[in-house]
Structures are given as structure tokens and as C-alpha cells.
Amino acid sequence: MSRGLRLTRCGTPGAANTPNICREEIPMKRSIYFILMSLALAAAPGAAAPQRAFAAAPDQVRKMTYQEARQRLRPAELPAFWVGSVEDLPSRWAKLSAGHAREIARSPGGRPLHLVSYGERETVKHPANFNSAVGGRDPASYMDKAARRKPVVYFVGPVHGHEVEGLTGLVNLVQIMETGRDLRGKDQSALRSLGGQCRLLILPAGNPDGIARFEPRAIHGMPKDEFQFWGMGTWADDSIAFWPGSKRQHPRTGPEIGWMGCYFNDKGVNPMHDEFLAPMSTEAPAILRAAMDEGPDLAVSLHSHESRPAVLRPAYVPLEVQEQVRSLAERAYALLAGRRLPHGSLPEARPDTCKNMDSFNLVSALHHISGAAAFTFECPHDVADEKACRVTFDEILDIQLSVYEAMLRFAMDAKQKGASPAGQKSN
């Protein structure tokens, strides 16, 4: 084996044993350097490991200022169906006729987060919060999901501002639910019909501050260093930030930080890694409260990365729920393959251990506040790199809509079998 493996991931669990996400191979000698540096720092008596020592091995110390990044921007040639900003979202929501939009929070930058819903909300027994209901050995005491006629499906748009593939997908989904056509004008009446058989909760922009900071409006065709700049940002010396060092300071503010990347809201908080029991910001609590109030059967957090489309293992949820997510992934991948679209590997259910530790992130919290089968979906950006998954703008939208379709079919099948996707049985 002549090459080492380094993963760059966008804040989601399950990556360590998932070969198809955010993968970046680097020569083994660089890995050896990285290991030796880590050991040397750990051995230094009394030395607190400096954040920057882990931020980048020498080969990765690429510098870029904000001005340089802006100068590299090419003229925008975005298709009309692409949505890469939040500016016109409120005016879109004001025109809804079939759906209903409500503001559920304001970002630190003063930007609204809207939840768009379709389908009647069904009133069922809801005497306890999920945690207490589980303590009472009866998840249905949180919400009698089996008594609902329709499944409830929750789509959480990008909480990382440069991952606008999910924003584009969800604004198109809203258009489909309103008109039966996507923003390309393509007939999507079959998807609209599926959506009409569910209650849909659509939160198109999970981090409007980060999206507003994303001036390129799309990563599509962007070289890797620029992609990394707009995502993770830079350190004070203008070197581009890389995972995992970039996550070792959070909120990402203070004198060590250069340009704040689009992962973060205006307070430097990455909503995927908010402190859910003592929140640092407004977005993640609002996303979770919507789940708590509605009790979705199925929930997705939409992300993007360099590699093929991938459903990720949700961490710190029961193995049965992880298996459900794997079944959903099988369904989504079959749809993608049938449409000649790429897909990655299936997630593997496994216990969470200290040896192979993932973070308890927003997706984990979505399950533990609502009982939903919650997962992360990663869509390719089309980074201009030989190891990246290359896709067109159209394919990106088709990938998004295919995954939504798979989710709706999966939730409806579970409802017909008398079970919530997360396993709550019918009475």
C-alpha cells in the first residue's frame, strides 16, 4: 500500500468506517509526518497542543486571503433552477398557496429561518416528551405516531452555508408541491402526488448566515483549495483550515481565526455541533423544536461533500434505527442507480464506542428529541478534483429529488405496514 488515507468530513458521524465520504488520499510520507508531529506534541512536557499544529501538515499549508478568493471567482453561470442564496426566500414563501411558511427563528445575523409545511397536521396524543416516554417504556407516550393517517417527513436544509445543493433541492421540492413542476419546468407530478400522501416539513435554509456568506453561490467546478476556503475558512495567517483541526476551536471566532468559512453562523457556530443541552446559538434549537413539536417519522439533514452521494450512519441511536437508515439507503441507491446517477456505499450499523468515536451531532439530537429515524445525506458538490465525484447541475438536482422520493416511499411503506420507520408499532 503506497498511499495513506485522510478523511475530510463536513461535521457528520459515521465517516470513519465509511469509505466513500469526503475522501482525500495523501501520500503515506505525509501521514507519517502527521503522526510524528502528533506524537512529538503529545510528548512535550506540560505543552498544551496548539490548535494550529493539527490544522495542516506542511503540504497542506496553502494560503488564501479573502481578496484572493474573490478574485478567483468566475462569472456566475448558474442555471435558473439553482438556488445559492437566501435573499429572495422570504418573497418565495409569501407567494405559497398550497403550503404554509412560518418563521421559527432568527439567526445571529438577523436572518429568518422558515419552516414550510404541506399537509394537515394530525392531532394525536402527546402527553410526554420523547425522553420521558422512553423512560416510561412507551415511546408512543411521546406521540402516538401510529394513530396518524399520514407519515411525517422532515427535510432540514443545509446547516453548512456552502452546501447549497440541498437548498436548491428543497426550493425545487416546494415548487413541485405548489405546481407539480420543478424550477426547470420538468413535470414532477408523481413526486408531488407522493408528497401529498405525507405531511412534509421543509426547512430550506438551516444556516442563513453561512449561506449569505457564500459569495460563489455554487461549488460546482471549483478547485479544491477554493472549495476548502469557502467551507472551512482560514486561520489568522491566511492558511486554509482543514478538518479535523478546524473543528478544534468552536465557536470559530477569536484572534486565531482569519476569514470565517461558510460552515458557521455569524457567531462562528456550526449548527451540526451546537451544544444541544446548552445551546450556543439559535438555529439548532429551532430545528430541534420543530421536530419535538411535530414528531416526524423520518428526518434528514442535507449536506454536501466531494464524493459520491451517501447516506451516513446516525451515531448514538439504537441499532434498529441504524438498520432502518441502511434500508432507506438501499432504496435511495437503487433509485439513483436506475437513473444512471452515482451513489456511495451503504452505512453499516454498529455500536458507538470510545475507540471509534463519532460526535453526538444534530442528527443524533433529532432522533433523541422526536424518535425520528434521522440521518445525514451527503450530495456531491462537483469539486474540480480527479478524486471527486463529478456531476452536472442537473444531476445534482436529480440526486436531491431522487433521495426525497426514496424517503417518501419508505415512510409510506412503513406506515402501510403499521410502523413508524423508527420502529414504533401500531396499536
Ligand SMILES: [Zn+2]
Ligand atoms: Zn455539511
